[in-house]
Amino acid sequence: xxxxxxxxxxxxxxxxxxxxxxxxxxxxxxxxxxxxxxxxxxxxxxxxxxxxxxxxxxxxxxxxxxxxxxxxxxxxxxxxxxxxxxxxxxxxxxxxxxxxxxxxxxxxxxxxxxxxxxxxxxxxxxxxxxxxxxxxxxxxxxxxxxxxxxxxxxxxxxxxxxxxxxxxxxxxxxxxxxxxxxxxxxxxxxxxxxxxxxxxxxxxxxxxxxxxxxxxxxxxxxxxx
Amino acid sequence: xxxxxxxxxxxxxxxxxxxxxxxxxxxxxxxxxxxxxxxxxxxxxxxxxxxxxxxxxxxxxxxxxxxxxxxxxxxxxxxxxxxxxxxxxxxxxxxxxxxxxxxxxxxxxxxxxxxxxxxxxxxxxxxxxxxxxxxxxxxxxxxxxxxxxxxxxxxxxxxxxxxxxxxxxxxxxxxxxxxxxxxxxxxxxxxxxxxxxxxxxxxxxxxxxxxxxxxxxxxxxxxxx
DNA sequence: AGTAAAATATGATATATATCATATAAATGA
DNA sequence: TCATTTATATGATATATATCATATTTTACT
Numbered sequence: 001x002x003x004x005x006x007x008x009x010x011x012x013x014x015x016x017x018x019x020x021x022x023x024x025x026x027x028x029x030x031x032x033x034x035x036x037x038x039x040x041x042x043x044x045x046x047x048x049x050x051x052x053x054x055x056x057x058x059x060x061x062x063x064x065x066x067x068x069x070x071x072x073x074x075x076x077x078x079x080x081x082x083x084x085x086x087x088x089x090x091x092x093x094x095x096x097x098x099x100x101x102x103x104x105x106x107x108x109x110x111x112x113x114x115x116x117x118x119x120x121x122x123x124x125x126x127x128x129x130x131x132x133x134x135x136x137x138x139x140x141x142x143x144x145x146x147x148x149x150x151x152x153x154x155x156x157x158x159x160x161x162x163x164x165x166x167x168x169x170x171x172x173x174x175x176x177x178x179x180x181x182x183x184x185x186x187x188x189x190x191x192x193x194x195x196x197x198x199x200x201x202x203x204x205x206x207x208x209x210x211x212x213x214x215x216x217x218x219x220x221x222x223x224x225x
Numbered sequence: 226x227x228x229x230x231x232x233x234x235x236x237x238x239x240x241x242x243x244x245x246x247x248x249x250x251x252x253x254x255x256x257x258x259x260x261x262x263x264x265x266x267x268x269x270x271x272x273x274x275x276x277x278x279x280x281x282x283x284x285x286x287x288x289x290x291x292x293x294x295x296x297x298x299x300x301x302x303x304x305x306x307x308x309x310x311x312x313x314x315x316x317x318x319x320x321x322x323x324x325x326x327x328x329x330x331x332x333x334x335x336x337x338x339x340x341x342x343x344x345x346x347x348x349x350x351x352x353x354x355x356x357x358x359x360x361x362x363x364x365x366x367x368x369x370x371x372x373x374x375x376x377x378x379x380x381x382x383x384x385x386x387x388x389x390x391x392x393x394x395x396x397x398x399x400x401x402x403x404x405x406x407x408x409x410x411x412x413x414x415x416x417x418x419x420x421x422x423x424x425x426x427x428x429x430x431x432x433x434x435x436x437x438x439x440x441x442x443x444x445x446x447x448x449x450x
Numbered sequence: 451a452g453t454a455a456a457a458t459a460t461g462a463t464a465t466a467t468a469t470c471a472t473a474t475a476a477a478t479g480a
Numbered sequence: 481t482c483a484t485t486t487a488t489a490t491g492a493t494a495t496a497t498a499t500c501a502t503a504t505t506t507t508a509c510t
Contacts, residue, residue: 063364065372073364089357094364117350124349125313125342131356132314138363139288139298139319145370146412147290150497179458187371189498194459211458375467404488414468419489436488
């Protein structure tokens with residue numbers, strides 16, 4: 001069982017507030033796991049009773065809409081934590097988590113984390129700030145969904161994907177989403193998403209290499225988002 | 226200066242975790258204020274440096290969308306707190322707050338609240354849970370905006386308004402929103418909102434008494450939301 | 451490798467919603 | 481109280497987007 005001290009999650013998440021002693025306790029109670037692309041980590045409505053540390057890989061957090069379509073609420077990547085809201089609210093998770101790539105994750109049971117809340121104020125504040133950041137982002141996304149056109153949302157999302165996950169040597173977006181997933185991030189029909197990608201391609205905003213995407217005209221994409 | 230001990234906000238918000246001593250300190254540092262309908266409490270981008278307790282009345286939290294329209298993200302009513310996210314993140318507020326009715330509010334400076342965070346764990350947990358609730362709600366609203374039709378959102382919002390704010394003796398919704406405000410809650414054009422209200426009226430789902438609204442067929446409204 | 455299944459693509463069409471225009475009603479202010 | 485502004489209402493039209501259909505390409509599987 002590896003130590004938590006050098007872990008990337010510790011470096012980038014609320015866990016950075018933990019001291020050596022706490023990290024040792026963490027290492028003792030955590031369980032590590034490999035998750036294959038497409039595998040479900042948890043499902044909306046489940047009781048998770050702890051949090052996950054994402055050591056490597058990316059997953060999508062989705063919510064089933066009343067009409068039966070999945071909507072991608074957020075992408076979570078290495079260094080981040082998963083399931084904090086549900087643990088604090090002491091409720092089932094309101095979102096499902098599905099791996100977009102092979103992942104390495106650790107599970108830490110709720111009891112352990114709750115102990116940190118009691119004894120380590122900095123940790124509490126870090127978690128609170130993370131969730132506040134999520135809330136701000138969610139408010140902003142809500143307004144985007146309500147007020148922006150699909151075209152604007154697509155442009156914005158493409159920029160976000162490149163900013164957050166970067167690009168390969170051939171300039172294609174590093175993160176690999178299907179058209180269907182991209183559509184369910186921007187909140188539109190798959191066909192509409194594909195159609196708009198074609199259009200963006202035709203007018204030189206992006207280039208399509210098979211199912212891979214290259215952003216060609218970032219200023220214009222920015223202007224139209 | 227009135228005491229905080231009996232205050233409705235204390236009863237219903239995170240402040241219920243405060244002990245007598247803390248409540249005395251709160252009462253000493255707070256400033257009370259009357260806010261007239263339509264008045265701005267704070268505006269997106271401002272530094273607020275504290276939180277507001279809503280003793281009476283209701284306000285809307287709005288966010289300016291990139292296309293220049295205001296979107297109502299949330300309604301906040303008596304007993305609730307305002308500005309927690311911004312205080313914790315130590316950032317300008319991301320939403321504007323505008324009174325929908327005459328209000329009574331108190332302002333508590335940040336320094337005081339941060340002291341409670343340090344010393345009162347239950348208070349911290351309460352705040353955290355509140356924000357987690359807001360986040361869950363925001364995620365759900367995001368999906369609604371992305372996936373539901375305007376008609377569905379209108380039905381849902383009408384039900385929410387009656388559930389949350391109740392109705393008058395003549396069965397009209399207690400909370401008084403303009404058509405414009407209702408439209409900016411459900412994320413549509415004012416005319417579309419008015420048109421759908423007319424349609425709901427014609428098919429007996431609701432009744433329009435001037436600008437007041439009566440919900441007539443709640444089961445059907447539920448089914449279509 | 452070869453076949454079935456899934457993902458991508460594009461056309462045709464329907465539909466929801468926005469926009470523009472104008473009328474009427476209600477609220478506000480001198 | 482009257483005049484001016486603002487809110488509500490409804491029609492006509494344009495437009496974005498969803499839906500249905502089908503073709504092609506890619507992926508997965510035995």
